[in-house]
Amino acid sequence: MSERDRENIRRHIETCPACAAEVRDLERLLESADSMGQNMKAALAGIDWDAQAEKIVSAVWNEKVRPQVEPRRERVWLFGPRLKPVLAGLLLGIMVGAAAMFITYRSGVLEKAPAEAFFASNEFLGRIDQEIARREILDYLEKNQYVLLELAQTQTESGDCRLTEAAARETRELLGKKRYLNPQLEKARMSKAKAICDQIELLFYELAQVSENLTPAQCRGIQNMIEEKNILLKIKLLKKELQESEV
Amino acid sequence: MEDNRTTPNEDISTLLKKAGEGDRHAFKDIVSLHQQKVFLLAYSILRNREDALDVVQETFMRLYQKLDTYEKDRNFQAWLLQIAKNLSIDYYRKHYSRRRGMETGKSIEELPLAAEDHASNPESSELRHVISRNLERLGERQRLIFVMKHFNGLEYREIAQVLGISVGTVKSLHFKAVRNLKHWLSPQLGMQP
Numbered sequence: 371m372s373e374r375d376r377e378n379i380r381r382h383i384e385t386c387p388a389c390a391a392e393v394r395d396l397e398r399l400l401e402s403a404d405s406m407g408q409n410m411k412a413a414l415a416g417i418d419w420d421a422q423a424e425k426i427v428s429a430v431w432n433e434k435v436r437p438q439v440e441p442r443r444e445r446v447w448l449f450g451p452r453l454k455p456v457l458a459g460l461l462l463g464i465m466v467g468a469a470a471m472f473i474t475y476r477s478g479v480l481e482k483a484p485a486e487a488f489f490a491s492n493e494f495l496g497r498i499d500q501e502i503a504r505r506e507i508l509d510y511l512e513k514n515q516y517v518l519l520e521l522a523q524t525q526t527e528s529g530d531c532r533l534t535e536a537a538a539r540e541t542r543e544l545l546g547k548k549r550y551l552n553p554q555l556e557k558a559r560m561s562k563a564k565a566i567c568d569q570i571e572l573l574f575y576e577l578a579q580v581s582e583n584l585t586p587a588q589c590r591g592i593q594n595m596i597e598e599k600n601i602l603l604k605i606k607l608l609k610k611e612l613q614e615s616e617v
Numbered sequence: 618m619e620d621n622r623t624t625p626n627e628d629i630s631t632l633l634k635k636a637g638e639g640d641r642h643a644f645k646d647i648v649s650l651h652q653q654k655v656f657l658l659a660y661s662i663l664r665n666r667e668d669a670l671d672v673v674q675e676t677f678m679r680l681y682q683k684l685d686t687y688e689k690d691r692n693f694q695a696w697l698l699q700i701a702k703n704l705s706i707d708y709y710r711k712h713y714s715r716r717r718g719m720e721t722g723k724s725i726e727e728l729p730l731a732a733e734d735h736a737s738n739p740e741s742s743e744l745r746h747v748i749s750r751n752l753e754r755l756g757e758r759q760r761l762i763f764v765m766k767h768f769n770g771l772e773y774r775e776i777a778q779v780l781g782i783s784v785g786t787v788k789s790l791h792f793k794a795v796r797n798l799k800h801w802l803s804p805q806l807g808m809q810p
Contacts, residue, residue, distance in 0.1 A: 399799055400767070402744040407768035414653050422670065423648040426677045427641060433678070 503554040507563055508612050510547055514570050515605050517541055518596055521577075541574050548574075563612070566604045573601065629693045637684040648677050651694065654769050655701045661764035662705040662757075663713070672708050676701040695778035698771075702761070702779055744802070751801045759794035762787055 383389045449457070517537050548571045555564040573595060596602060629650075635643035652673050659672035679700050687696065752760055758780070765771045765779065773791070777784045 395799060395803075396795065398744065399748070399795065399802065402748055403763070403767035406745045406748060407770060414656065417656075417670075419649065419652060422673070423645050423652055426648050426652070426674045427645045429674055430644065430678050430681045431641060 499554075503551075503560065504612050504615065506551060506554060507560065507567070508609060510544065510551060510567070511605050511609050511612075513540060513544055514574075515602065515609075517544065518570075518573075518602055518605075522593055522596055522602070538577075541577050545571065545574050545578060563608055566601075566608050569599055569601060570605070630689055633684060633687055633693070636681070644677075644681065647680075651697055652677070654694065655697065657768050658698055658701050658761075658765065659705045659708075661761060661768065662702070663709055668708060668712070669705075672701060672705050675704050675708075679704065692775060692778055694771075695775045698765070698769075698775075698779040699781070747802055747805055748798060751798055754801060755794050755797060759790050759797065762791050763794040763798075766791055 383393055517540050520537050548567060551567065552564075555567065573592065576595075577592060629647070632643045632647050636647060655673045655676050656669050659669035659676070660666065663669050663672065676697065680697060683700070687693070752763065755763065761780065762776055765776045766773070771779070773784050773787045777787045780787070
């Protein structure tokens with residue numbers, strides 16, 4: 371603060387009672403604090419400082435607090451003499467443990483008990499085969515039904531009928547699946563189901579031989595075949611029968 | 618060994634040099650010259666006489682260990698008080714954190730104030746008492762600065778060196794401490810709020 375500023379403030383304080391009172395209060399406070407410090411110093415006389423100083427110096431000298439070079443730490447060797455009892459104990463533990471393991475293995479306590487053989491009767495296994503075949507055929511029929519329904523309903527206004535790419539792919543897959551199903555159908559003695567599946571197979575052969583773009587005549591031919599042979603109805607009835615015959 | 622006896626008025630650099638060379642008396646003179654200031658600072662933080670005396674001893678032990686690192690140009694008192702302050706804070710953290718506060722410690726007013734003359738000026742005595750009580754309410758840095766300025770009689774520059782902060786910050790914190798004290802004391806002492 372410049373001398374001029376100080377002078378301005380001094381003049382203001384002389385004319386402003388509020389500021390003058392503030393300054394008085396602050397001066398009182400700081401004077402008291404300073405006198406407190408002086409009193410504190412006087413009060414410290416209550417402690418024997420000379421004895422205190424001697425005590426401190428003695429502590430410093432006696433405890434040799436001067437920084438000293440730290441004694442080099444003795445290296446701890448794994449096979450040093452100080453660790454010999456530890457190593458001996460460790461070795462003894464390993465030997466006792468090995469002996470215990472040997473005895474345990476010899477006694478056969480840890481050997482696994484042979485699992486009990488699983489026995490199932492021929493009748494039970496036959497029923498399982500039949501059930502698997504039934505489910506496979508049901509799945510096969512369901513997929514056929516979708517493809518045939520699509521084919522029966524895809525007639526356009528111009529008379530063209532087109533097999534979608536997905537349906538064509540599904541047709542090929544179903545033909546492959548039929549070949550896999552044949553032995554199962556024979557094994558499970560499902561003659562009725564086999565007959566219907568053969569008819570569908572035949573239909574799909576024809577479908578697979580023609581291109582994706584069927585001529586109206588081809589389309590009508592296949593649709594007629596579906597209608598004449600009541601394939602969709604047969605599928606429906608066969609599915610119902612298979613569902614009811616669930617094992 | 619008596620020949621090596623130093624006087625308290627001897628230059629501090631000389632005393633430190635002699636102490637560094639192992640002169641016990643020189644070191645005792647250093648202790649005698651500064652132990653009370655160290656005590657006041659430690660006491661202002663710990664507010665327990667015995668603990669503060671422990672810190673005083675620890676401070677001079679630390680000083681002796683660090684004698685070689687002392688730089689001549691440095692303010693010795695500020696350096697010593699900085700060590701004392703750090704040790705006091707460490708001591709406080711180590712021993713007082715378990716006690717949760719310093720309520721067990723006595724206030725500065727409770728020291729055996731043999732020289733205090735209550736009868737001479739009752740108003741002044743009351744004000745000192747109230748200041749002492751309200752010092753507890755100040756923040757740590759404000760309290761330290763107030764104590765160092767008024768009890769230890771340090772200059773702003775020296776306080777800044779002890780606390781490792783700028784002189785401007787010291788002045789600002791001192792002003793805040795005074796303002797806070799005045800605010801708290803106003804109702805009790807009929808000052809302007």
